Every structure is written in structure tokens, then in C-alpha cells.
Amino acid sequence: MNKQKRLEIFQRLREDNPTPTTELHYSTPFELLIAVILSAQATDVGVNKATARLYPVANTPEAIFSLGVAGLSEYIKTIGLFNSKARNVIETCRLLMENHDSQVPDNREALEALPGVGRKTANVVLNTAFGHSAMAVDTHIFRVSNRTGIAKGKNVREVEDGLMKHVPKDFLVDAHHWLILHGRYVCKARTPQCGSCRIEDLCEYKHKTS
Structure with a gap:
């Protein structure tokens, strides 16, 4: 061509x-990051239904981390692979709190160091949340x-x-x-x-x- x-x-x-x-619903880079992690092998519609229940209750690293794996799983159990995703999200929240002042990093290396975040997820966050090409x-x-x-x-x-x-x-x-x-x-x-x-x-x- x-x-x-x-x-x-x-x-x-x-x-x-x-x-x-994106058709994922979010209002902050952190909400977008979590939604994209959850969207692996799942539809945006399904993820939006889950986060519509989750985010009014917990939409920061501290709040989601405090739910624990079991607590978070209750909100996302309608999504495929929810058990492993819950573990990844909780660990991601911990790392964001400990290493990034609870902020989503604006660089690929730091994003890909988070559990459940591969190159594709990092690219979505860099592009949609931070306007990178x-x-x-x-x-x-x-x-x-x-x-x-x-x-x-x-x-x-x-x-x-x-x-x-x-x-x-x-x-x-x-x-x-x-x-x-x-x-x-x-x-x-x-x-x-x-x-x-x-x-x-x-x-x-x-x-x-x-």
C-alpha cells in the first residue's frame, strides 16, 4: 500500500x-490501567459492568488494595480469569503505592514491570491516558x-x-x-x-x- x-x-x-x-469507562489513568488489565480475553462491555460496581467503592490503589484478592474478586467475578486478574491487580496496587506514589507511571518500562501489564496494555495506557504515539x-x-x-x-x-x-x-x-x-x-x-x-x-x- x-x-x-x-x-x-x-x-x-x-x-x-x-x-x-476507548470504549472502556474510566475517569483517571489508574481506572484505565485497571480496566485494561481486566479486559484481557474479555469484552469492554463486560469490564464496564464490573468496574461500574467496583469504582464507586474503590478506585484508587489504596482502596482496591484494601479489598484484598477475595474482596476484589467479588466485584470482577463475572469477567474471565477473574482470580488471576484479582491477584495481578492487588499486586499492581501495592507496587504503585510503594514505588510510584500511587500514580500510574508515564513510561513503558515502569508500566511493563507491573503484574498483568504486557506491551499491549502499556501501549493502551501510554496512548489513551498520556497521549503518546x-x-x-x-x-x-x-x-x-x-x-x-x-x-x-x-x-x-x-x-x-x-x-x-x-x-x-x-x-x-x-x-x-x-x-x-x-x-x-x-x-x-x-x-x-x-x-x-x-x-x-x-x-x-x-x-x-x-
């Missing part, structure tokens, strides 16, 4: 959604990038590196959210909605649906 096509794709995505953001490649972004030809790769890191290289700089901060939303609602895994897709004429997918 050439530069002009990529530029036109992101211009259209921005026209349709000038201020994209970071690309968190989930299944939606991986699919859309390869299917359209925006940035092809055999694994998530190859796709991430390709997107960071090829997405026009003016669109880098928001590209993460545009691609996720496009994959979630238009360029779906089983049946892409090509007939109603704003970038169909620019997309290089060979098996378009009508």
Missing part, C-alpha cells in the same frame, strides 16, 4: 470520528492492518512496528482507536461489512463482501 492510500484512509476515518477514544495491537488491529494492507505482519509486533512506520504522523495518536473501532464494527472477523465501509475503495483485501 502506498503513502497516498494510507493518508486517504486515515483522513476519512478522522472525518467520520474526529475524537476517537503508541499502537496497542489487539486482534482487531492485527486483522484490519493485514486485511487492508495498511501494515502487514506475521505477528503483533511486526504489525505494531509497521503501523508506527507507515501511519502518517498527524494520525498516529488516534490511529489505535480508529483501527480498533473499524475492526469491531465494520471490518469484522467472519464477515467484513465491505459494502458499507468508508475505505472499501482503498482497501487491498482480495475477498471483499458485497
